[in-house]
Amino acid sequence: MTIVLLIIWLLVVSIQLIFILFVYSRTAFYRVPEHTTLGVQSNARTGSTSGITIVVCARNELENLTELLPLLNAQNYPHFEVLVMDDRSTDGTHLLLENDITQLQHVRFIRIDKEHEHVTPKKYALTIALKKATYPIVLLTDADCRPASDDWLSGMVAPLINDQKAISLGFSPYEHRPGLLNFLIRSETLFTAVQYLSLALAGRPYMGVGRNLAYRTSLFFANRGFYTHMNVVGGDDDLFINEVATGKNTAISIHPDTFMWSKPKETWADWRLQKKRHLNVGKYYKSGNKFRLGLLTGSHVLTWAFALVIGIVVLVHEWYQQPFTANEWLLLLSGAGVFLFRMLTFWGITGRISYRLAHTVHWAIIPFMDVLLAIYYGLAGIATIFRRRKKRLYWR
Template identity: 35%
Template sequence: MLTIIFFFFIAIVVIQLSYYLGIFAKFSFAKPQNFTSKKISVSVIVCAKNEEENVKKYIPILAEQNYPDFEIVLIDDASSDETLEVFEEFEKTYPNIRLVKVKNNEAFWGNKKYALTLGIKAAKKEYLLFTDADCYPTSNEWITAMTSQFTMNKTIVLGYGGYEKIEHSFINKIIRFETVLTALQYFSWAKIGNPYMGVGRNLAYKKEEFFNVNGFIKHIQVRSGDDDLFINEAANAHNTTISFTPESFTYSKPKETYKEWFNQKRRHVSTAKFYKMFDQIQLGIFYCSQFLFLLLAIILFAFQFQWMIVLPLFLLRYLASWLVVGFSAKKFQEKDLTIWFPVLEIVLIFTQINIFITNIFSKPVHWK
């Protein structure tokens, strides 16, 4: 039995190295990216539901972007707080703000995709740039940096949406590490020609891409996925690129407790079962191989079976993954996470297992 486990461990190490060195390294070791303004007309789209305090802080930051031709489409998705009133004040203050008021629709009640569809249709510009109501860009060059990656062929741009750093908070490190690892994956797969997801905190595409796939119609009844399910359907090797200059980043306030973050990740993970089959398989193999690498290594070390071979393979995998994740974290300006990599990875592995099991027995709560 130990012999079988030993050879299985070798296979798992090969799989892990294939991911880290064969795929993720394409982004991790990529040259720095530059940007220059394309001066195209842009609609920045923000959908909000009961986000009164956040929109007060962040919409002025969007309105003050250093860009010659843009509008901001503010979508109030039937908020029960003062979000709509705040939006109406902004509409009076800024001439380039367009307001879309969404009333509850019986067929699409509580569905963010319905609200976004109305906002996209109301947008006057051909290029759309999305962020969430609780997000803010890192600089006033955000629109320039994101839209600079558009070309005649590249009509979808995937950006990085990070979370604020909280000093002396371990849960904050876990949240930011998971965000870095997720971005590393979808940036790397996009770079090798198989884009499979993006995040609504920072995403851009030409309006025609939305109508080419009939918007969100194929997954309109799925409460989440206005970002990743849309990209999974619409993006391909020819029309998709990435933006990873620091000026193109957005940030949002992270959850402060493990329970809050756990429930948030449950919602995110629940959409993966609607991805294309290849994407489900590649994600499944990666996360399963992560867990099996750790489990099989513990078994082999416990019995000291072929430890002179197991130990170098164990260290090789950790060295490769540490370097790849470390260089990516530096690109995302999260290099403080690098030293914590082994611990954070272990915590994240068991959290993902917990999320998978929990989602089997109960459904996560989505946009209300």
């Protein structure tokens, strides 16, 4: 039995090493193209830069829109508009958009007055936005986000304009706050970014985050938009990208100027609701994506679970003075060595990625993040299996 446990442990740790060394390392050592903003500015001088529509879907976001819209209006780009989709707001958002944005030359809005049964509210708002967009490329964000710089727009769309890609995946870090919840949010956000950015660079893109995502409207309409998942709450970003992204049409944008900072949830209840929406859409991913993510996450959880079990086995052997056989010793030492190597490579490579992605998690506590995520993914997996259908979820 001990030999079987050790062999399985070696196998799952080896799977982890493959992902770390051959997938995650792509983001860790990715060279940001020099044309991230310079190429766009060069195209602007020659008059060949495409116009961009920034889309913000908002419901009761008066305070956030008051702060965000001037920042978007001030983006350093020659031809763009900011299209705000006011989805049935009752907090004064409509009055703000009607009366107080006249001095913001790039901002306009569309009011949505009712909900439609055949489609979730946010997907309906986004669909209308893309139909009414003035320009052929849309850049999506949320009302509670803030761009890292005035070059956010030009940097995010640079791959679409200079390299003729159809999708640009960006990164959206959360603000640093004290407490375990904020640390967990930042850890999960970092590791999710490690996965979707690295797999995109490996030619297997599977998702993006709607807080910082650009694509061509032609791609949206050529694939019938959200038609296959109109009634699924969530998925306006990751399910759509999961359907249409390929290794050839997708690029990533991780220059610090292209980050879109977001406000984190401040209560465990709000965060759990957000996670339920995210986990709810995972079952609709393509089979290949589900297999890779299951292998990646499962091996992460089992790496630490088997380490704990084998540690207990060693203690039991010592307590009852039961010596290991030669084969057991060989496997035990091999497993411990590979496990230690996996810990160090995860620490180094994920730490480097974190450094590149706005120092989301301090490098010194990456090992703690490693263990915390294994616990979190294990519990989330159990909750997903046993969760029963409850009340309807809403995007806001």
